Amino acid sequence: MLKIILKGHDNYYGVADVVRAFWHHPTEDREAGCVTCDEAPDQILISEALPGSTKCCSPDGRINVELPAVTSPYSCGREVKRSVYQALAGLSGRKAPWGCLTGIRPTLIAGEEKDPSLLADRYFVRPDKAELAWETYKNEKRILGGLPEEDLNIYVGIPFCPSRCEYCSFISSDIHHHMGRLRSYLDALEGEIKYLGPLIRRNISTLYIGGGTPTVFDDDDFDRLLDIVYASIPLGISTEVTVEAGRPDTITRHKLESMRVRGIGRVCINPQTMNSETLQKLNRRHTAEDTVRVYEMARKAGFEVINMDLIAGLKYENAEDHIESVRRLIELAPENITVHTLYKKRRAQMSMKDVMGDENDDVDRAVSIGHSLLREAGYIPYYLYRQKDTGHGLENTGFAKPGTECSYNVAMMTDARDVLSFGAGGMSKRVFDRQGDKYRVERCPCIKDVIGYIDSWEKMAQRKADFFDIIGGDQHTGDVTK
Ligand code: SF4
Incomplete structure (x- = not known):
């Protein structure tokens, strides 16, 4: 010991x-x-x-x-x-790829040190990771420059999925068990959005509808979700709106068109791997061909920016499988590709050994080669974060063709802008005492449990209203109604 x-x-x-x-x-x-x-x-x-x-x-x-x-x-x-x-x-x-940097945001240290060689010398970060952090920091800073500090960023969370992926570490253990409560959840979300939305007196830079899988709703309820959002949240003409459609098995032509009709130009279609055999074993109910079909459908529908997520280090896969997935996505040419490395929380149906494997170096190699391929294809890293328990100590990196970056991701991951979150498990944040790159962040979590949220959304809405000083706590009379 x-x-x-x-x-x-x-x-x-x-x-x-x-x-x-x-x-x-x-x-x-x-x-x-x-x-x-x-x-x-x-x-x-x-x-x-x-x-x-x-x-x-x-x-x-x-x-x-x-x-x-x-x-x-x-x-x-x-x-x-x-x-x-x-x-x-x-x-x-x-040696660990990120040396003694154990925090979730190595770009923060990169910004403080202002020199990648100091990351390597002082914190023993591997030179390629030091360069990655430095380049990402510069891109984050540029993107934040386009997000006014006084603006608000909005997140709407849909913590449901049609089946639970084997590696899922999502906060809600019942992400697919509560599918019968989807309608009640939407009712509660409607209540919260209808209450808080009209109280917002700030310009909204970005809106992100994420999950789970927001397209888990049937066509009619998906329309209803968008109607609720668009009717009650005062979006501006330049608000960046992204929908994390996520699982290709939930995306229909109707939903894509419904988003386009409302002017939504950004969508995420997440294969995680382009190996159909792996997808099946992971309990994701779609194939690589489904991903391609839905991607082409989204292209035809006119989406300007499509993001696709991959995960390196999946069980059942080796380095070559991941590298091949990166290659196939580069051929499809979405504007954004996000490369995650598998991590695990206790609730995932995988053991730590599944995550760590005996081939940590293989995951490291796969990620490095994948990054090189993306850079050669013209993608740049623009946001980056790490999670504990990745085992291999790697990172998640969002890549984008220059000019197509998702500003919401940067606002959220850097903690540098205010975020108001609707829905179960959403984390609202406010930034205080800003002095250059230094600031203080306060957080207002929302109950994670879906049933708890359905039962107590009024309380959550009130808490967020007070947190954002949307209305004074003392003045509120408690009449939260739809
Ligand atoms: S799509 Fe994501 S949130 Fe949903 S079950 Fe799979 S890993 Fe979990």
Whole structure:
């Protein structure tokens, strides 16, 4: 068992995160003052913060890392992770693609350091990932420049799917079990949107209807969803509107036309892989041919921007399968291609071994080759985030042909713009105390459970109204009605 004793600091969380880059399931034992990991080799280490440096050493002196501080102003959290990372890299004989950067937004650090070589030197980020973070940061910044800070961005969430993909880590474990409640959910959503929408007094930069699978509704109810949104949310002529249609098995000509009639120009059609055999095994009820057919239908309907998602590291697939999927999408030529790496939460029907596999390097290689192919085909990275428990420590990257980027994704992922979310599980955010690239974010979560949302949407709507100062909490009389 690995045991890291903390001395002179209490960054249990950060130390555990660095351990997670090498092994699974570290435990923070705050009472005993250490972080332990059963899966790592037997070793005791002492992580110590000193004035101007941090150390990570074994009692017998065989592991002895001491690094002078590089952060200014001094950030104990980051400094501790640097020395712990170096000690664990030595102990494991491995390196993590993102070095000691364990947060979900490496582009934030790229923006602070303003030089990719510093990401590599200071945080041990692999040079290709350092370049990726730097380039993405610059594109994020450019896109944010087109999103006024005083504007609002809107998310409408539909947490339902026709079947549950085997790898699904969606918050709602009952994503397809509650299909019978679809209509009640739409009623509740209508209530919330009709109540809050007319109170919005801000320009709306972007609207994203996501899921789950928003096209899970039948044609009539899908029309109703769009009618509710368009009737009550004061969209501007230049509001960017995206619908994450998602699963090709739910997309019909009617739904595509219904979106186009309302002027919606952006849609996501997500194959995840272009291998039909894998799709079947993953419990996705469509084939690669269905994806192509729906893509062509969307093209004919006149969508200006089509995004397609892929996942690298899927069970049943090797590097070549993923690379082939990237190639096939490049041939189709959607404007946006988003490359995710598989990650897992407890509810997914896959074990950690399924996610980690024995071929982490293979996933890493597949992602690297896929990225190179996308760049050669003229796509640029424009938003990027990481998730814990990816196992292989990789990232999710949105690529786009220049000028076709989805601004909502950048607003949401950078936390740099206000977002009002409707529907179960949506996270509303407000940005405060903005000073250049620095700001403070407050969040207002909405109940995740679908039945809970149906029962309590009025309370959720009231909470969001107060959060956004749309109406004063004191003045509200409680008469939330449809
Ligand atoms: S489409 Fe996405 S949200 Fe729906 S079941 Fe599959 S992975 Fe989960």
